[in-house]
Amino acid sequence: xQSLEQPSEVTAVEGxxxxxxxxxxxxxxxxxxxxxxxxxxxxxxxxxxALDGLEETGRFSSFLxxxxxxxxxxxxxxxxxxxxxxFCASPNAGKSTFGDGTTLTVKP
Amino acid sequence: xxxxxxxxxxxxTEMGQEVTLRCKPISGHNSLFWYRQTMMRGLELLIYFNxxxxxxxxxxxxxxxxxxxxxxxxxxxxxxxxxxxxxxxxFCASSLFTDNSPLHFGNGTxxxxx
Numbered sequence: 001x002q003s004l005e006q007p008s009e010v011t012a013v014e015g016x017x018x019x020x021x022x023x024x025x026x027x028x029x030x031x032x033x034x035x036x037x038x039x040x041x042x043x044x045x046x047x048x049x050a051l052d053g054l055e056e057t058g059r060f061s062s063f064l065x066x067x068x069x070x071x072x073x074x075x076x077x078x079x080x081x082x083x084x085x086x087f088c089a090s091p092n093a094g095k096s097t098f099g100d101g102t103t104l105t106v107k108p
Numbered sequence: 109x110x111x112x113x114x115x116x117x118x119x120x121t122e123m124g125q126e127v128t129l130r131c132k133p134i135s136g137h138n139s140l141f142w143y144r145q146t147m148m149r150g151l152e153l154l155i156y157f158n159x160x161x162x163x164x165x166x167x168x169x170x171x172x173x174x175x176x177x178x179x180x181x182x183x184x185x186x187x188x189x190x191x192x193x194x195x196x197x198x199f200c201a202s203s204l205f206t207d208n209s210p211l212h213f214g215n216g217t218x219x220x221x222x
Binding site: 030031033035041042043044045048050087089091094095096097098099100101 | 139141150151153156158163164199203205208210211212213214215216
């Protein structure tokens, strides 16, 4: 089976940098995805790491270390609109298992 | 691209009634997924289809739940009879069948069973 652990809540101020960690235990691992979900909305895809290292997409970056079974999502220059839930997910044989999500609150 | 379309957006029904949720995936996507989201259990995969064929239904909670995909552009998730513990947001998602292909979620159906 697969399990992904991430913190339940993170709080940061506007303009700051925040890192959301995800550790995983999987029987088969192909990579780590990240999704954002605003209250009442649908999860939307942010990034995918198949290989170790850092992937950068604008203000958001995602990192993966297979040897440590660990990844993180880095959000820079935080904005109020970044307040949302963030999920790490592990795709395997076409389907994805999601972590429980981290609620990020950005304060002015 | 219209995205994944789900209907209805909200459904309120009484215990014991049949509920049918509908989904139209993105054209060209060959995989379709039904997820359920609750505070207690997070995002759970119920079932997924590849090329209209059910591949894994191990997440379907019990026989009251059934899903079909009669063609590449339509899927249904049916609950019969519904129970209060089925109250949740049900998401449909579609993707190309590769591990690095992102899931595209619909806006979900918020189901309330009283």
